[in-house]
Amino acid sequence: MDNSISAPLWRRRNFQLLIGGRLVSQLGDQLQFLALPLLVVALTGSATQAGVLLGLQTALYLGFGLVAGALADRWDRRTTMIWCEAGRAALTASIPVAAACGVLAMPQLYAVAVLTGALSTLFAAANSAALPAIVTKDELPRALGTIGVLSNTLRIAGASVAGVAYAVGRTFPFAVNAASFLVSAVALRSIRAGFHQERAGSQQERAGSQRERARTSASPRALVAEIGQGLGWLWRTPMIRTLALIDAADSLRYGAGYLLIIVLAQRLDANPAQVGLVFTGAAAGALLGSVLAPVLTRRYPLGRLSIAMLWAEALAFPFYAVAPVWGLLLVVAFAESVVSPIYNVALDSYRLAVTPDALRGRVTSAIDTLTTGGAAIGTMAAGALIALIGAPVLTYVLAGWLTLLALTASLSRTVRTAGADLS
Numbered sequence: 001m002d003n004s005i006s007a008p009l010w011r012r013r014n015f016q017l018l019i020g021g022r023l024v025s026q027l028g029d030q031l032q033f034l035a036l037p038l039l040v041v042a043l044t045g046s047a048t049q050a051g052v053l054l055g056l057q058t059a060l061y062l063g064f065g066l067v068a069g070a071l072a073d074r075w076d077r078r079t080t081m082i083w084c085e086a087g088r089a090a091l092t093a094s095i096p097v098a099a100a101c102g103v104l105a106m107p108q109l110y111a112v113a114v115l116t117g118a119l120s121t122l123f124a125a126a127n128s129a130a131l132p133a134i135v136t137k138d139e140l141p142r143a144l145g146t147i148g149v150l151s152n153t154l155r156i157a158g159a160s161v162a163g164v165a166y167a168v169g170r171t172f173p174f175a176v177n178a179a180s181f182l183v184s185a186v187a188l189r190s191i192r193a194g195f196h197q198e199r200a201g202s203q204q205e206r207a208g209s210q211r212e213r214a215r216t217s218a219s220p221r222a223l224v225a226e227i228g229q230g231l232g233w234l235w236r237t238p239m240i241r242t243l244a245l246i247d248a249a250d251s252l253r254y255g256a257g258y259l260l261i262i263v264l265a266q267r268l269d270a271n272p273a274q275v276g277l278v279f280t281g282a283a284a285g286a287l288l289g290s291v292l293a294p295v296l297t298r299r300y301p302l303g304r305l306s307i308a309m310l311w312a313e314a315l316a317f318p319f320y321a322v323a324p325v326w327g328l329l330l331v332v333a334f335a336e337s338v339v340s341p342i343y344n345v346a347l348d349s350y351r352l353a354v355t356p357d358a359l360r361g362r363v364t365s366a367i368d369t370l371t372t373g374g375a376a377i378g379t380m381a382a383g384a385l386i387a388l389i390g391a392p393v394l395t396y397v398l399a400g401w402l403t404l405l406a407l408t409a410s411l412s413r414t415v416r417t418a419g420a421d422l423s
Contacts, residue, residue, distance in 0.1 A: 021187030028180030069365025148290030230362025255378025285337030302419030
């Protein structure tokens with residue numbers, strides 16, 4: 001834990017370094033997220049290949065997420081994160097280097113997407129599990145809210161910055177992203193706290209213990225057993241299990257919502273810039289939610305917040321279908337997007353507080369795999385469902401799905417009492 005624990009959160013060097021490096025890296029990722037499909041289309045003229053390349057990273061997360069969580073618990077988390085950033089920097093930098101040499105081709109882009117996807121998954125598992133070693137349990141809502149505020153601020157500005165970066169040169173965003181990974185690695189290297197709560201003792205003792213675990217548990221069977229331990233704890237913890245399943249079910253709607261909102265905006269004759277403004281409104285709503293989340297999380301237990309947020313989503317979502325002009329879609333997107341950060345901060349704070357440190361990477365990865373899978377299913381199904389039943393009808397179907405989730409949460413004693421033990 002940070003030695004300057006009595007100081008305000010913002011003044012603690014370890015917390016500043018942790019989120020500072022993370023945000024620099026996030027900005028680089030935003031630049032690359034826009035640039036990568038544009039670069040693929042420029043090289044091949046195929047939007048299909050661009051979609052496949054982006055989909056590879058989601059598929060890889062679903063296949064590698066549980067393994068990454070186990071490795072994040074087995075290895076030293078800070079060292080793991082530093083090597084992940086260094087690896088992502090080298091891989092990403094290879095794109096502008098290859099372009100400058102005139103040898104950039106699709107096989108390299110596929111290889112970079114797969115390898116950086118694996119490193120990103122491992123980094124995310126270690127990063128999520130490390131936060132409670134930097135701040136206290138009571139400070140988790142404020143820390144997560146702060147991260148959310150800064151992340152959503154970058155999200156609002158990121159699209160315009162990404163466009164400017166791509167205008168400089170097709171591979172310039174990749175060079176910036178590679179540099180951002182190096183900045184993140186340096187920031188992590190400068191943190192003076194360990195990233196494991198329950199591994200007391202000297203640095204030499206911890207390193208020796210980690211080498212011994214790696215030596216004795218290197219087999220795939222041991223890794224599967226470790227994954228099973230994390231899944232077993234999750235299954236035997238009713239509050240975390242139930243809320244994780246509800247969150248995954250909510251992610252179905254979230255995954256479908258992106259394409260659905262685009263189609264609804266186009267039905268209202270919105271041009272691409274206006275569609276972008278709708279999503280900017282959603283980002284601004286998420287920013288407000290991140291600001292409110294720490295206050296509400298401290299005031300209300302998780303169960304009450306979960307139920308209230310699910311009902312707010314269910315009641316807001318049908319307005320997407322009845323908005324008569326695209327400007328009102330922006331208003332709905334803003335209002336609906338306030339909800340998720342509040343719920344996520346409350347849920348993540350509770351989960352990180354009650355999950356044993358030794359299992360935190362595995363439990364976090366298991367839940368993230370569930371929610372990512374739900375969002376991926378929703379995204380894949382959205383196009384077919386819009387073609388089959390139309391965008392307005394699908395909006396009402398998803399609103400009904402959210403209502404069902406809100407009713408389930410309201411009737412569940414497990415959800416209603418969630419967080420009462422920490423309030």
